[in-house]
Amino acid sequence: MTGDAYDEHDKARRFRDAAMPHLDDLYTLARYLMRNAADAEDAVQECYLRALRHFDSYRGPAMKPWLLTILRNVCNAEFARRGRHEIPTDLAEEGATAEVPMWQESHATPEAALLRQQNGDTIRRLVAALPAPFREAIVLREINDLSYHEIAEVAGVPVGTVMSRLARARSMLRAAWNGAEGATA
Amino acid sequence: MNCAEAEILLHALLDDELDAGHSRDVEAHVASCPGCTEKLEAFRAMRAAMASANLKEAAPASLRARIEASLPVPSARIIPLSKFSRPSRRSFFGGFAVGSVASAALAATLALAVFRTDLDRSVADDVVSAHIRSLQAGHLMDVVTSDQHTVKPWFDGKVDVAPPVVDLTAQGFTLLGGRLDYIDGEPVASVIYQRRKHVINLFVAQRLGAEHATVTTRTIQGYNVRHWTAQGLDFWAVSDLDGEELGEFVQKISAALHPPGSS
Numbered sequence: 017m018t019g020d021a022y023d024e025h026d027k028a029r030r031f032r033d034a035a036m037p038h039l040d041d042l043y044t045l046a047r048y049l050m051r052n053a054a055d056a057e058d059a060v061q062e063c064y065l066r067a068l069r070h071f072d073s074y075r076g077p078a079m080k081p082w083l084l085t086i087l088r089n090v091c092n093a094e095f096a097r098r099g100r101h102e103i104p105t106d107l108a109e110e111g112a113t114a115e116v117p118m119w120q121e122s123h124a125t126p127e128a129a130l131l132r133q134q135n136g137d138t139i140r141r142l143v144a145a146l147p148a149p150f151r152e153a154i155v156l157r158e159i160n161d162l163s164y165h166e167i168a169e170v171a172g173v174p175v176g177t178v179m180s181r182l183a184r185a186r187s188m189l190r191a192a193w194n195g196a197e198g199a200t201a
Numbered sequence: 202m203n204c205a206e207a208e209i210l211l212h213a214l215l216d217d218e219l220d221a222g223h224s225r226d227v228e229a230h231v232a233s234c235p236g237c238t239e240k241l242e243a244f245r246a247m248r249a250a251m252a253s254a255n256l257k258e259a260a261p262a263s264l265r266a267r268i269e270a271s272l273p274v275p276s277a278r279i280i281p282l283s284k285f286s287r288p289s290r291r292s293f294f295g296g297f298a299v300g301s302v303a304s305a306a307l308a309a310t311l312a313l314a315v316f317r318t319d320l321d322r323s324v325a326d327d328v329v330s331a332h333i334r335s336l337q338a339g340h341l342m343d344v345v346t347s348d349q350h351t352v353k354p355w356f357d358g359k360v361d362v363a364p365p366v367v368d369l370t371a372q373g374f375t376l377l378g379g380r381l382d383y384i385d386g387e388p389v390a391s392v393i394y395q396r397r398k399h400v401i402n403l404f405v406a407q408r409l410g411a412e413h414a415t416v417t418t419r420t421i422q423g424y425n426v427r428h429w430t431a432q433g434l435d436f437w438a439v440s441d442l443d444g445e446e447l448g449e450f451v452q453k454i455s456a457a458l459h460p461p462g463s464s
Binding site: 028030031032033034036037039040041042043044047053057060061064065068074075076077078079080082131133134135136139140143157158159161163164165166179180182183186189190193 | 208209210212213216218243244246247248250251252254255256257258259260261264265267268269271272273326330333336337397398420422423424425441442443444
């Protein structure tokens, strides 16, 4: 009993200290994967519950990528349950980003050489409009600030795939970026 | 190197993921290719714009509360053995420590359980807790400067060691400053470095645990921990940086402390 009580209390404390600081990172990825606030909140809460259950056997990697991996699994399980892979997003509702042919490389005209200025809301919308694997890679890199190695762990793909996804994601983003409404040269 | 290869690798260059050799190759290609130069600049500008747009979403307070409520509550403070001999221990969970007679009794029985774990391990846990605590807003640094000659004297009279402070900026580890912290009830110096956005706390104290001639490696709660002893001092490096890079940091610190031919 004594040992169990020690373990349980110690575990609760260690879990809070280790896991709670990453709440914003988890919520951000959930927003971009689940694409709306209510689903994102549910996914993050489920992620914390699962993480606590597996905390005993946790031996690494770093806490943030570990939690993000669990979160990604939660989101994918939810997609599977709903029987579809994508759901409408509240991040990209306005604007016609989806119609922008993002998979086309922008041709290097002198104007395109400059990156246009975009505000935070437009950038969010552009990122949210990327196809899932590219959106995930760019969010993990640019917002969650993971290394390539960590992104590979979270997404369950080789580092080479991470590199090509990021390259592709940024090319798509750049093309959409310069073509987006409200852009100023 | 051709443009197709450079196309992928220039992202790795931007993300600081290339070793020196590959960086040179990519940079050489970019320098000779206007098309790739333009791409590199555009992607660099895009990264900067994304970074300054602060895209991280703050979790709603209601979500935080919901998660907090679903986690078990640590109802009694776990008091390490050292607590009994050193009442000066400063604790993050100090508020929980003073409680009812019942919780004091529980703490006493819990402390017995600590006998089963080795002292070094509990110090390592303490070091990680101190690291986590330091990451909370406003707790990281007492003295903020990238100048090693400011950090070192700042510790004078605050701790009973003169922690070595070295400038590793050129090697990719930026000196952020210093902080006074407490580990196991003893004041220790923490010298704070940063690689990309990863904070490294280098705790320096007179021997806290057992002697370690070699570097010991641990992962606690996902934080990488390196511990070694040198010059009669205990060094603990803690970070969420991956193990390899933290290893590199330890190497650079050790090398700076023992320049070739100095001993």
